[in-house]
Amino acid sequence: SQQGEEDPQALSIQEGENATMNCSYKTSINNLQWYRQNSGRGLVHLILIRSNEREKHSGRLRVTLDTSKKSSSLLITASRAADTASYFCATGGAGNMLTFGGGTRLMVKP
Amino acid sequence: DGGITQSPKYLFRKEGQNVTLSCEQNLNHDAMYWYRQDPGQGLRLIYYSQIVNDFQKGDIAEGYSVSREKKESFPLTVTSAQKNPTAFYLCASSPPGTNEKLFFGSGTQLSVL
Numbered sequence: 001s002q003q004g005e006e007d008p009q010a011l012s013i014q015e016g017e018n019a020t021m022n023c024s025y026k027t028s029i030n031n032l033q034w035y036r037q038n039s040g041r042g043l044v045h046l047i048l049i050r051s052n053e054r055e056k057h058s059g060r061l062r063v064t065l066d067t068s069k070k071s072s073s074l075l076i077t078a079s080r081a082a083d084t085a086s087y088f089c090a091t092g093g094a095g096n097m098l099t100f101g102g103g104t105r106l107m108v109k110p
Numbered sequence: 111d112g113g114i115t116q117s118p119k120y121l122f123r124k125e126g127q128n129v130t131l132s133c134e135q136n137l138n139h140d141a142m143y144w145y146r147q148d149p150g151q152g153l154r155l156i157y158y159s160q161i162v163n164d165f166q167k168g169d170i171a172e173g174y175s176v177s178r179e180k181k182e183s184f185p186l187t188v189t190s191a192q193k194n195p196t197a198f199y200l201c202a203s204s205p206p207g208t209n210e211k212l213f214f215g216s217g218t219q220l221s222v223l
Contacts, residue, residue: 004152031209031210033210033211035212040198040217040219041216041217042114042116042200042202042214042215042216042217043153043200043202043212043214044214045211045212045213048210048211088152088153090212092209092210097155097158097168097209098209098212099155100145100152100153100154101152102150102151102152103150103151103152105150
């Protein structure tokens, strides 16, 4: 079963706007990661946040983690058409396994 | 260039046939993984291997088999027992002792004729 669930399932915005995606999970985690997938391609790692961290930044990406609510959000600021992709959260717990959510499909219109 | 290579990009399977998907990496990673992705869905773990000559079942291993005879290679066989094999298959690897970043291949789309 999937650990994480992304919300919304699909998001359409204009270039220059911010995009926010949310991820909820069920069990305790060591870390939470976000990946990006362009259509028909493999996933690319974007950012990792550890369970003892609350916020992390990388370029135009900002990730937050609330372990009390078992949720995370990914914010992409000043979006570009090239940001159009599916975004997945993945939770890492005991052992080396990651569990992926169902993804958010982001479309950025030029 | 270091990375993970999956082949073929597209594969067609006839009824009752076994097919094998190739995954090769030159990142010197110990751990390798196979995921299945159905349209519009997330990834589900089929098999994983943390070291040569050892592998474990993931969440949906039935109808699949793997081998890990070399560190660089982790082929996946979709057997005739897998009744609904049409999906996008992704191979990944990670550095030793950590799941903090997975590196993915570009995938194989398997379809049934």
